[in-house]
Amino acid sequence: MSLAGAWVPGVSAVPITLLMVVYVTGWARLHRRDPARWSWWRLSCFGGGVAAIAVALWSPLDQGGQWLLSWHMTQHLLLSMVAPPLLLAGWPFMPLMQGLPRWIGVGLLGPVLAWPALRGVLARLVHPTVAWPLSVAVTWAWHLPPAYEWALTGSVPHALEHACFLWSGILFWWPVVAPWPWQGAWPRWSMAFYLLLADVANTVVAAVLAFAPGVVYGTYALTAPALGVDPLEDQRRAAAIMWLPGQLLFLVPAVVILARAGRRRRPARSVALPVLRPRRPARFDLLAVPMVGAVLRHPNGRLSLRMGVMVLAVLVVLDGWLGPASAATNVAGTWPWTHGRGLAVVAAVAVGNLACMGCPLIAPRTLLRRWIRPRRRWPSGLRVKWIAAGLVVAWLVAYEALGWWDSPWLTAWLVVGLVLAATVTDLLFEGAAFCQWVCPVGQWNMAMAVAAPLQVKARDLQVCERCATQDCLRGGERGPGCGTGLFVPRKTGSLECTWCLDCVTACPHDNVALAAVVPLQESLLEGTRSAIGRWRDRTDFATLLLVLGAGGLANALLMTEPVVGWVEGVGWAGSGALRAGLITLASIAVLLAWPALAACVGGSWRERWAGLALDLWPVGASVWLVHFGFHLASGWASALPPLQRAAMDAAGLDLGEPRWSAHCCATxxxxxxxxxxxxxxxxxxxxxWLCWTRAVRRGRPVTAVADALVALGWWMVAAWLVLQPMQMRGLIA
Amino acid sequence: MSRMLLTALAVLSTRLACADGGVPIDSRMVGTERVTLLMTPARPSVGSARFTLLGHGGGPVEIQVRNGDHRERTALEAEPGRPGLHAQLDFAVEGPALVTVHAGAATEPLLQSEVTVGPQATAWMARWPWILAWLPMLGLVTLREWLLARRLHSTQEHGASKIP
Structure with missing residues (x-):
């Protein structure tokens, strides 16, 4: 019977791939700076180590290791004796630190890695007198029959066994490889004896297995014969693998170390001491990326993007009106609710407000404003977010009460209504009045982008200080200025920024970037924000953020089966639609009551409410991400069949039967x-973190407790709903 | 950006389950061949369990689970890229369950084993490491804040001592 099978990348694929990507990014930077030190050899070594782990964990070795001891032994050899020295020979510290985003490497991990206590513990762990006995103890302990048999009983103990081998291997090989810039405590020649002693310890286990009169591990006595392999023969093969290749892996480095120790030492090449980022590097700028940057910078490039999305919107509307009433088979029932929302939220968290940038609602405005110039300004009394907050609540209530997600016809009218409202508003009023003060979807997009890693920023603030025209705000010969009244050098965070990039075109100094920022960091800034003013005075903005956060929870709750069942069973308030709407409204009110109560503790209620809005937003945003990400991940395959059906209906084409199984059987x-x-x-x-930092800065650390309780409460509701069976909306039941 | 894209690809190409061959629950010699039945998980609970039959020469084989009043029978089938024959069956209730493997039309079971089915694992119990994922993250952030505060404090003290 053949054991050759498929490769199965388990969850370990995520950290391992990430590790390799971070290393390669950092290595590439260092290689450009000092190619002799950061040679291709280092990259090959690290890559070889990662490959060894991948072979051990993802290849058929992992499956076969459960049934044949020799395969399992090969797997352990890769994890404990091949991968660790290769990883360490890649000198991983500097590349990994350089490869991480600066706010993680220097900002988050830097203080922890510089902690003397941690460095002391690590220095002791890799000392030969600790690393050697630890490694030998791990090898011997896991080869005792009860431990070995236990590891074979499930994936968790098996993973624990592998982790022990890998990490004890890394500690063991550390003083041998001495990854730069670490300096060993003992002379290099002593490492040869360190390896020889380890070889003896390894040989003891191999000899026990080789000369045992019977099968040591009972499981293999049952599984190996079923595969046509004599279990005793398999055991001896495993012992041979441990003995001979294992011996080579210890002896060859020992010989190399002794040979090098015998050579006369050349004077060390003078090298500069390593310095992590000696000067602040240029921030990543999406507009500087070839091709992508060129498209985004040009007004027609952005208009083409919006027109492309407009074509999709037209498809949604036409199929919503003319197609079948079943949401799962209609483009209007799947694209906006399953794919559009999911892609928008993922893009917002991974990049920025791409949803507003590609919004089709502003394409007609952009075209029509070439002939119709709006003369009015949005009334000053309405320059508040109360209307938008109310519309967000109305949207969420109507979504449940009218079942928008289940009605392609209503969805089509919703799209048409939004386009008409945006066009009329923006032809009457200057700037981007609809986006800024009305559009509930836009408010959601701008709020989601608060946690984004990219923001519209000035490249060089000194250039802005010298600028007399302020075209990015007021507009000029090159194009209109910011429709929402943001002045780029004074802009804080992503709120009010629709990523329309008119400021990029307007700026005569080419000084606007889509730059990398530390997500959420600007939430803590207390000063005046452009187009917003002092945050603590803007109860309307804070309420909008809190409504979006609470609304996210309410919206997700109404799709869990226990809540859906409860709503259907409630015997009051007339029709099911009214019940769903009222329960949405009540849920939002209850969830808003928690921060309202917390804001009563410690100082001005208004100021506390405003601070809480920013502090609680990460939980709120993560709920939206989780909710819409769930629909996208579980229903992504349902995008094509409705389009195929629509094309067949409209053009009479024979494209075969749409694959409806992507809907009904999606898991x-x-x-x-x-x-x-x-x-x-x-x-x-x-x-x-935001709650604590804000409370400390205000000199009232106790208030952080109340704020943290609200954050924990919202999180508990969210964690509960994630574990409930979900209504697979947009899919065939 | 490339970091995010590659990680996203890694996530999409990932399966959660590690290869888990299961534990042998019965084994016997059939002629000169040893046939072994394995089950995953090692300690079954109410819900589905996976069975693998190794060493069976050929011909149709069926597996049956009797668990309280619940009976379920299905064919053990080959899967591409994996040795042996496989099937997935449900344990309906807590308590003892009898697992039998029948080869062809033979009335005597090829293999037979009694297993104890535990109570159904709640979603909370099954996911607790992920539910508590915020604790180590919070620990790291707290440690960072504490270290920064300590550094600031010691800098202030050191600076203050220099003032005459």
């Missing part, structure tokens, strides 16, 4: 729930 991938919980955890930790 969420196994990694999705863990990924959702990790996303929620990230939101919670970011919120807790």
């Amino acid at each position: 969420a991938p196994a990694w999705l729930v863990p990924a959702m919980l990790v996303a929620l955890a990230s939101g919670l930790v970011a919120s807790l």
Whole structure:
């Protein structure tokens, strides 16, 4: 029977790929600076180590190792004796630190890695007198029959066994490889004896297995014969693998170390001491990326993007009006609710406000304003977010009450209504009045982009200081200025920024960038914000953010089966639609009551409410990400069949039977729930950090407790709903 | 950006389950061949379990689970890229369950084993490491804040001592 099978990348694929990507990014930077030190050899070594782990964990070795001891032994050899020295020979510290985003490498991990206590513990762990006995103890302990048998009983103990081998291997090989810039405590020649002693310890286990009169591990006595392999023969083969290749892996480095120790030492080449980022590097700028940057910078490039999305919107409207009433088979039932929202939220968190940038609602305005110039300004009394907050609530209530997601016809009218409202508003009023003060979708997009890694920023503030025309705000010969009244050098955060990039075109100094920023950092800034003013005075903005956060939870709650069942069973308030709407409204009110109560503790309620809005937003944003990300991940395959059906209906083409199984049989991938919980955890930790930092800066650390309780409460609701069975909206039941 | 794209690709190409061959629950010699039945998870609970039959020479084989009043029978089938024959069956209730493997038309079971089915694992219990993922993250952030505050404090003290 053949054991050759498929490669199965498990969850370990995510950290391992990320590790390699970060290393390569950092290595490339260092290689440009000092190619002799950061040679291709270092990259090959690290890549070889990662490849060894991949072979051990993802190849058929992993499956076969459960049934044949010799395969399992090969797997352990790769994890403990091949991967660790190769990884360390890649000198991983500097490349990994350089490869991480600066705010993680220097900002988050820097203070922890510089902690003397941690460095002391690490220095002891890699000392030969600790690393050697630890490694030998791990090898011997895991080869005792009860431990070995236990590791074979499931994936968790098996993973623990592998982690022990890999990490003890890294500690063991550390003093041998001495990854730069680490300096060993003992002379180099002593490492040869260190390896020889380890070889003896390894040989003891190999000899026990080789000369045992019977099968040591009972499981293999049952599985190996079933595969046509004599278990005793398999055991001896495993012992031989441990003995001979294992011996080579110890002896060859020992010989090399001794040979090098015998050579006369050349004077060390003078090298500069390593310095992590001696000068602040240029920030990443999406507009400087070839091709992409060129398209985004040109007004017609951006208009083409919007017109492209407009074509899709027209398809949605036509199929919504003319296609079948079943949402799952209609483009209007799937694209906006399953794919559009999911892509918007993922883009917002991964890049920025791309949804507003490509919004089709402003394409007609852009075209029509070539002939019709709006003369009026949006009334000053309406320059508040109360209307938008009310519309967000109305949207969420109507979504449940009218079942927008289940009605392609209503969805089509919703799109048409939004386009008409945006066009009429923006032909009557100057700037981007609809986006700024009315559009509930736009408010959501701008709020989501608060956690984005890219923002519209001035490249060089000194250039802005010398600028007398302020074209980015007021507009000029090159084009209109910011429609929402943002002045780029004084812009804080992403609120009010629709990523229309009119400022990029307007700026005569080419000084506007889509630059990398530390996500959420600007939430803590207290000063005056361009187009907003002092945050603590803007209760309307704060309420909008809190409504979006609470609304996200309410919206997600109404799709969990326990809540849906409860709503259907409630015997009051007339029709089901009214019940769903009222329950949405009540949920938002209850969830808003928590921060309202917390704001009563410690100082001005208004100021606390405003601070809480920014502090709780990461939890709120993570709920939206998790909710819409769930629909996207579980229903992405449902994009094509409705289009195929629509094309066949409209043009009479014979394109074959649409693959409706993508709808009816869609199941969420196994990694999705863990990924959702990790996303929620990230939101919670970011919120807790903001609560604590703001409270400390205000000199009232106690208020952080009340704020943290609200964040934890919202997170608990979100974690509960993630674990509930979900209504697969937009899919065939 | 490339970091995000590659990680996203890694996530999409990932399956959660590690290869888990299961634990042997019964094994016997059939002629000169040893046939072994394996089950995953090692300690089954109410819900589905996966069975693998190794060493069976050929011909149709069926597996049956009797668990309280619940009976389920299905064929063990080959899967591409994996040795042996495989099937997935459900344990309906907590308590003892009898797993039998029948080859062809033979009335005597080829293999038979009694297993104890535990209570259904709640979603919270099954996902607790992910639910608590925020604790180590918070620990890291707290440690960073504490270290920065300590550094600031010691800098201030050191600076203050220099003032005459």
